[in-house]
Amino acid sequence: MIMSKAIIQIDANNFYASCEQMIDPSIKGKGLVILSNNDGCIIARNSEARKMGIPMGKPYFKLKNKLNQLNINVRSSNYELYGDISNRLMQLLRKNCEELEIYSIDEAFATIKRPSNKYLYQWGSELRGLIYQNIGIPISIGIGDTKVQSKIANHIAKKIKKNSGLFDISIIENKDYFLSQIRIDEVWGVGKRMSEWLRIRGIHNAKDLRNMSSMKLREKYGIVGIRIQRELNGEKCIPLQVKQPDRKEICISRSFGYPIDSLAELKKAIAKFVISGSQKLRKYNQSTSMITIFTNTSHYSEGFFKSEAKAKLEIPSDDTITILKPCLELTNKIFKPYKKLIKAGIIMSNLQSKKYQQNILFNIQDVKQEIKRNKLNKIIDSINTKNGRETLNWSSSVLDKEWSPRRNKISTFKTTKIESIPIIFAN
Ligand SMILES: [Mg+2]
Numbered sequence: 569m570i571m572s573k574a575i576i577q578i579d580a581n582n583f584y585a586s587c588e589q590m591i592d593p594s595i596k597g598k599g600l601v602i603l604s605n606n607d608g609c610i611i612a613r614n615s616e617a618r619k620m621g622i623p624m625g626k627p628y629f630k631l632k633n634k635l636n637q638l639n640i641n642v643r644s645s646n647y648e649l650y651g652d653i654s655n656r657l658m659q660l661l662r663k664n665c666e667e668l669e670i671y672s673i674d675e676a677f678a679t680i681k682r683p684s685n686k687y688l689y690q691w692g693s694e695l696r697g698l699i700y701q702n703i704g705i706p707i708s709i710g711i712g713d714t715k716v717q718s719k720i721a722n723h724i725a726k727k728i729k730k731n732s733g734l735f736d737i738s739i740i741e742n743k744d745y746f747l748s749q750i751r752i753d754e755v756w757g758v759g760k761r762m763s764e765w766l767r768i769r770g771i772h773n774a775k776d777l778r779n780m781s782s783m784k785l786r787e788k789y790g791i792v793g794i795r796i797q798r799e800l801n802g803e804k805c806i807p808l809q810v811k812q813p814d815r816k817e818i819c820i821s822r823s824f825g826y827p828i829d830s831l832a833e834l835k836k837a838i839a840k841f842v843i844s845g846s847q848k849l850r851k852y853n854q855s856t857s858m859i860t861i862f863t864n865t866s867h868y869s870e871g872f873f874k875s876e877a878k879a880k881l882e883i884p885s886d887d888t889i890t891i892l893k894p895c896l897e898l899t900n901k902i903f904k905p906y907k908k909l910i911k912a913g914i915i916m917s918n919l920q921s922k923k924y925q926q927n928i929l930f931n932i933q934d935v936k937q938e939i940k941r942n943k944l945n946k947i948i949d950s951i952n953t954k955n956g957r958e959t960l961n962w963s964s965s966v967l968d969k970e971w972s973p974r975r976n977k978i979s980t981f982k983t984t985k986i987e988s989i990p991i992i993f994a995n
Contacts, residue, residue, distance in 0.1 A: 578720045582612065586614075591979055660698065661699075667679045686739065741831065752766050760878035816919060818919070820913055827865070843888055857882035857916060858878065858879075861899065878898075884920055
C-alpha cells in the first residue's frame with residue numbers, strides 16, 4: 569500500500585561546484601575543484617574533475633601541476649556565496665512543499681501529499697525545473713515513506729542516470745533489487761563503526777539490514793538501530809524536525825593566512841570574531857553569558873603552544889561592545905610573545921533565548937544605554953545584511969590584509985555585495 573503522505577529528500581548536486589558554475593557560466597562543463605579555508609585542501613569537485621581522477625581531501629600544492637595540466641579550474645571556498653544560494657533554495661522549497669526540515673547547507677527533508685493517482689514524478693520534475701530556472705542549481709529528489717527510504721531513493725536517483733535526478737521508491741512493489749544496490753555505509757544513520765560491526769556479521773547492503781534479526785540489532789544498538797531497520801521497511805520512526813532547535817553555542821575560528829606574533833593583531837582577530845558572533849546571536853534572538861577565546865601555533869612547529877581563557881558575563885548579552893570588552897582583556901591572557909600563532913577563535917556558550925530572559929533591574933542610565941546600543945546594533949546589522957558583511961565595521965577589527973585567510977582564487981560576490989552586482993547596459 570502506498571501512503572498518501574510522502575517524505576521527500578532534496579539534495580543539491582555537487583553544491584559548492586554548482587554554485588561556482590552558476591555564478592561563472594564560462595566554467596560549465598569543465599573540471600572544477602574548490603579549496604578549503606586558506607586554500608589548503610580540495611574539499612569539493614564537480615563530476616568532470618571526479619572523472620579525471622582528482623581525489624578529495626588532498627593538499628592543493630601537491631596537485632597543482634596536475635590540475636594545471638588537465639586544465640581544471642580552481643576556486644577558493646566562497647561561503648558567502650554558498651550561504652546565500654542555500655537560503656534561496658530553502659525559501660523556494662518551503663513555498664513548494666508542506667513541511668520542511670533544513671538538514672544541511674544543501675539538503676532538506678519535506679513532506680507532500682500524493683495526488684489521487686499516487687504518482688509524484690510530475691510534481692518532482694516540475695520542482696527540479698523551477699529550482700534550476702530560478703537559482704541555476706541542479707537538485708536530486710528522493711521519495712519514500714520514511715526519511716531513511718527517501719535518502720536511499722535519492723542515492724538511486726543520483727546513481728542511475730535514466731532516473732534524471734528523481735526516484736520514488738514507495739511505488740516499487742518489490743524493493744529488494746534497489747535496496748541491495750545500497751551499501752551498508754550509505755544507509756542514513758549507519759556510521760562507520762556500525763557498518764564495520766554489520767559487515768562482520770554478513771550484512772553488506774540495505775536489503776540485508778532490513779532482513780536481519782531485530783534482536784541482534786537491538787542488543788547492540790538499541791532503539792537507534794531498530795529505528796533505522798523499521799524505517800527501511802516503510803514504518804515512520806524518525807519525525808521531521810520542522811523547528812530548528814536552539815543552538816547551544818556559537819564557535820567562530822579561523823586559520824591565519826600567515827602566522828602572527830603581535831598582541832595588537834591577535835586583538836584585531838578576536839574583535840572580528842566577536843563582531844560576527846554577536847551578530848549571529850542577534851539574528852537568532854539569543855544572548856550569551858560565557859565566552860571562551862583561544863589561539864595556537866602550528867602542530868608541526870617546535871614548542872607547540874596553545875592557550876585559552878574564559879570570562880563570564882554577569883548579564884547575558886548580545887551586544888557587540890559589551891562582549892568585546894572582556895574579550896579584549898582576555899586576549900592579554902592568551903597571548904605569549906615570540907609565539908607564531910596560526911589560528912584563533914571564540915566560543916560563545918550558555919546561550920539562552922532572549923524571549924525568556926530575566927529582566928534584571930538596571931538603573932535608569934543602564935536602560936538608556938541598552939536601548940541606544942540595541943538601536944545601533946540593529947542599524948549596523950541591517951546595513952551589513954543589505955550591503956555585504958563588512959560594510960560597517962568596528963575600528964578595533966580593521967585588519968591588516970596579510971593575515972586574513974588566503975583566498976587567492978575566490979570567485980566574485982555577485983549575489984551578496986552591492987558593488988559586485990553585474991551592470992547590464994540596455995540601449
Ligand atoms: Mg549535495
